[in-house]
Amino acid sequence: MDSTRPVEMGALEQLLDAMPDAVVVVAASGRVVRVNGRAEELSGYSRDELIGMAVEELVPEGLRQSHLGHRAAYQRAPTVRTMGTHLDIRFRRRDGSEFPADIALSPVVTDQGVQVVASVRDITARKRAEEELVRAQESFRLVVEGVRDYAILMLDPFGRVRSWSPGAMRLNGFAAGEILGRHFSIFYTPEDQAAGKPARELAVAGEAGRYEEEGWRVRKDDSRYWANVVITAIRDSTGKLLGFAKIARDVTERKRQDDRLRAVVEIAQAALEGHAEQELLGLIVRRARELVEAGASTIGLLEPEQETLTIAATDGPGADALVGQHVPVAGSATAQALTERQPILLDGALVVLLASGGRAIGSLSVSGAPGGRRFTDGDRELLGLFAAQAVVAIDYTRVREELERVAVLEDRERIGRELHDGAIQALFAEGMALQGLATVTADPALRARLERTVGRLDEVIRDLRNYIFGLRPGLAADRHLARALQELAEQLEQQHGVACAVDIDQALAARLAARAADVVQITREALSNVGRHAAATTCRLSLYAEPGAAVLEVDDDGQGFDPGKPREGGWGLRNLRERAAGMGGTLDIESVPGEGTTVTLRMPL
Missing domain, CATH: 3.30.450.20 (PAS domain)
Structure with missing residues (x-):
């Protein structure tokens, strides 16, 4: 046994030196009895210096007393303690420096009593990493919370x-x-x-x-x-x-701005594509309601006297029933906007004027949904932009209609010129020839027949000339509807001796400029009937406004007739009604035999 012991001890020393951690074996007395090479490196002491040293020498001075207590408690109940217990352990080197250590303890029973094998690991790098991780986590927490x-x-x-x-x-x-x-x-x-x-x-x-x-x-x-x-x-x-x-x-606000920009582009594109005015106004009120999150939105157009708003388009509950309704301006937010000439922002309502050429033509208004958001200055700016687009849509539509009307007038001008230079001249020549024959014939019956034929030709020529005047309405084509109607009244008095009083709403006549040709033609035909068939002495021509409509009225004191019976000659009442229907209007004729006739044309505004 004695001969093998040095060999066993040598193998044990090699085994301990091969371990990556420092190994310190401590006797029950608290003295170091064995160490490995790694313990020498870690402590700075040589093996000879370590053997016999009190283990508390390897503990920082301030912790030695408490270490004595811990060691005594451990010796009373020795157990295996692994590394990773996260105890705050400090190890002291020979030069007095310290480092954080993780220590595993294992009790070993020997001939000399219970000894404790301590495996010591320098965890300076791990501690530094843990501290850096804690700092990083704290920084991240501060960033997240900030x-x-x-x-x-x-x-x-x-x-x-x-x-x-x-x-x-x-x-x-x-x-x-x-x-x-x-x-x-x-x-x-x-x-x-x-x-x-x-x-x-x-x-x-x-x-x-x-x-x-x-x-x-x-x-x-x-x-x-x-x-x-x-x-x-x-x-x-x-x-x-x-x-x-x-x-x-x-990103709600960014989405709101994007949606508003898309709506503006959509409306502009619809106007350029030639959509009808009603369709454009409907699109505007729909987008206005959506984008300001309103309960309802409405476009109202002012009547000429600016006392009534006609609902042109609306979006929201019951919208269809509101279109075409007439609303008094007095006491409304629109009246306040007209007075102050600026948008009106009230609790639950926002009103912006529609203005063209410095003249107010209506308003765009929104009302809040129950329990909805309050309108903001941004909403007011958006509605102002939509109001400008509504005005552009109205003006653009009317300009387009005017251009179409001008194109039709140019075609009418050509037809009228051809009729005047061709058919009328030919009929006039035939009339002259027949009139010449009537003067030379000796047959009274034939002379009378020729004279009646010449009279009918004169009527045909007169009707053709009236038709040409309808194709070439002159001043009316240049938007001067009021002046054209005045001239028609003067022509009635000159040609037929019927005194005609004229009462024209000038502002309304200006609004009807795009439909002037049709208005002039209907007026001409109505006055022609007065002159040729009514046997009247006086007549009154009126143009005035009703809520949502323009009214043209021709009233005479002639012999009257029964409207239910068909009449011959001229253009006829049927032709007048067809022209009125073509304008989207209605024609009413009131007449009683012996009491005169009233012809009333109503046109929607």
């Missing part, structure tokens, strides 16, 4: 909320205690939840590593906001899914 415009949160692999930032609370309204552990689908609209959208987003993020979208999200108070959302999958070094990081930002 970000107020973004909701930053962590989800577990199933979508449950694991962390909650102040920005998330500010954006969504939930306190951390109210949301932690709940599924993140709570932020989605009921429609998106029913469609399984939250689960699809996590699936895409888990597969692709990232998911991004914009859409509506819901706050704690059920209000909605348009969010930009990024979900990123978080995995460990082995690829195992640990959860998801979700970052959300409220």
